[in-house]
Amino acid sequence: MSIGTLHHAAIEAFNTASATVQPISHRTICTAFLDQNVELPLRLSETDIGVVLDRHGCDVFTVDVNNERPDEEALAIALFIVERVNEAALMPDLLPFRIHFEDPEIAPLDLDASDADYARQLDATLRGVPAGAIRKVKIIKDESRR
Incomplete structure (x- = not known):
C-alpha cells in the first residue's frame, strides 16, 4: 500500500514537529484521539499479540503486522506505546x-x-x-x- 501525497506531507510535518519538545495537555491528546474515533485508555488485546484496542475494544493498530519480529518484541513495543499514550492522556493539566x-x-x-x-x-x-x-x-x- 502506498502513501498518498497528502498523507506523505502530513507525515513529514509530524516528523518535523516531533523533533522538538512541544508539551501538550492531556485534553489535547484525548481530543486528538476522539477526532479519530478512538476513546482512551488504550489496552492490549488479550487474544492477539501486538494488537492495541481502545476503551470499547475496537482495533486501533497492530504492532508488527507482517510478523517479522518475535512475539515478545511485538508485545513489548505495543505495551510501551499503550503505557506512554495512556500516561500522557491522563497526566495533570500543564x-x-x-x-x-x-x-x-x-x-x-x-x-x-x-x-x-x-x-x-x-x-x-x-x-x-x-x-x-x-x-x-x-x-x-x-x-x-x-
Whole structure:
C-alpha cells in the first residue's frame, strides 16, 4: 500500500514537529484521539499479540503486522506505546511558567509544564543551556500575562 501525497506531507510535518519538545495537555491528546474515533485508555488485546484496542475494544493498530519480529518484541513495543499514550492522556493539566535567566541579556521565556522542575529541565534543553543558567522558575498566575 502506498502513501498518498497528502498523507506523505502530513507525515513529514509530524516528523518535523516531533523533533522538538512541544508539551501538550492531556485534553489535547484525548481530543486528538476522539477526532479519530478512538476513546482512551488504550489496552492490549488479550487474544492477539501486538494488537492495541481502545476503551470499547475496537482495533486501533497492530504492532508488527507482517510478523517479522518475535512475539515478545511485538508485545513489548505495543505495551510501551499503550503505557506512554495512556500516561500522557491522563497526566495533570500543564501549568504556565516563566523562566528567568542569570544573564540579563537573555529574555524570560514562557512555557507550559507539569511542574517547576520539569519547566526548568525543558527550558534548559530547548535553549541548550545548563540548568545553572536559569535564575528562577515562576508559575504565571495573572491571566493577562499569559
